[in-house]
Amino acid sequence: MPISNPYCGNKYSKIRLDIQQRKYQLSDLVDGVIVADDLTQLLNSLDNDPELRKLWMRYNLIGQIMRKEPLNFRAVDIADKVRNELGFVYNHEQLKLTPKFNLLTSINKSCATVTSRLSALFANIRYAWPNLQSRGAWVGILPALAISIMVWLHTDWYSNNNPHTTGVENLAPVSTEQILPVAYHVPNQESEQASKLDLLVATHHQLQIIDNTEITDYPQFMNISGQAGFSGIALQSKPVLSVNNNLVNRIVPFTKVLPDLAYIQHINSYTPLLRYARSDIADLNLKTPYSVDFTTAIPTDGTGSAKSMLRSLTSNQGISCPVMFGDARSKDNMKSIFWYANNHTHIDPEAMETLNVKQTSSGTPPIKRLLFFDNVTQTSVYLESGTNDNRRGHKQRGTLNIWQEYRSGYKIIAVGTIAKNRLRNVVDSLALQLVDAEP
């Protein structure tokens, strides 16, 4: 029978009283005697107090141990993984998802040429990042953190006629652009407001690419090419910004979703569903050189997942494609994978040379990929100029939402693990900025 809460700790401060009350409520919940209102209160408290979850786990553990239930206790929080997978994040956790990397130290000064092209390319575009950060009180500090954009500039693509591209000059450089937050862009003039198609642009932080951006050069990547199973593998040794918040649970075959973006693959190997990714890769029955981008974003077992995927790919005779593993954590992890690739696959050591790993697209060049990242999740926006159409719409693949539309001479495709309305806001905001830009 549920028991009303008799607790009346008037000798405690309110905070301590609250904490004790929550503990009492947890104990009640363990025994199934909690009343509905208390349960609601308790669940609400979980949003702000991470200790309550741990306490709940320990309270249950106490009973399990006392009952001598078989346990092989692991200090691993499956629930954390499950929540991440399902996209459920407590308020108090939002900053925890922030990947740890240091952009400033990872920037290489050797690519001024590419830098100038970047600057020219985006000189007329100011990207607005709608209020994806609105989940917590940390909105104001986010832009001050190292919010970063990785732009895949100079998008190359394979063709059936030229399956084997050569040379570093053809490689798609991964650029790490330093981003400075600019002040809130508060619309204070009617004309300015009127020029905004989407007020989100005017009311949220805007980011502006700095001139003279320095770009990490390709030699920072470790590259090998192989013979068995696939044509090669590139192991990325620097932190990349293409991390997301682990919500993608399957390979996303854009070939099936967006024909115009064929051959661009993104896999988050964090998930336990790697086997689905493997089967998807097999289903694609690849005929042309092809790029697969693995992003491992979990701090503990991503490397293992990458290795697992590597094993799978090398043992699959039907696949022949360049593979790029991007790792969001450390160079050491990638070294580990690199070592593994050398010692546990059939890659010819003599074939260790620069590999043709590219981001590919069947669209009309240049296709620019912009990555927006707010330290929690990311959104990719693909821009293709010189096209026009009236089609627009939303699609979904797994946990990815996709929005595509044509505006101002650009085809814009946004892909991300965010709500579709948010995605559309990103496109709207960006499209606005493109109005004044030359297609």
Add this chain to the structure above:
Amino acid sequence: MPDTDETLVERAKKGDNRAFDLLVLRHQQKILRLVTSIIRDQHEAIDVTQEVFIKAYKSLPGFRGDSAFYTWLYRIAVNTAKNAIIAQIKRSNMESIDAILAEPKNLSPKLQDYATPEHELLSDEIAATINKALQSLSEELRVAITLRELEGMSYEDIARAMSCPVGTVRSRIFRARETIDAYLKPLLRE
């Protein structure tokens, strides 16, 4: 006495993800243990365990409560783990799932590589700590928590057995847990 799982399932079915999170926290160790008994590779077992809960979450609207939640979860876990083994076999061209499930020695070296002694050590340490904490409790607290956790008695029955009000039972059980937790917490500190 209402069932804890039942209460949380009801909330989770109404869309409260926090309730489901508590269910996962409550059962994750047991399910992981179960999955590990089928899939010996610990990384794979963790992945599969995660998948079990994701499947459960997605299937929750269809859970009618004909069986206990854990029983339902147990079935999902066994099926998911077996499917994972089958997938492994297909990948590694092994002959028969039955052979593997029946005879752990047939597992591939990778599958046998589940080095769990440290986990068992930790489990033993946790058990020893809790037992030590139990011994440190006053008799009334120890009896209350034992009747509840070991005997599964309701608060009312415990109150009758201990000749005290139900509210006192509730308080004693809570204080017992809090005391034991003070021992346990340092052990599980991340």
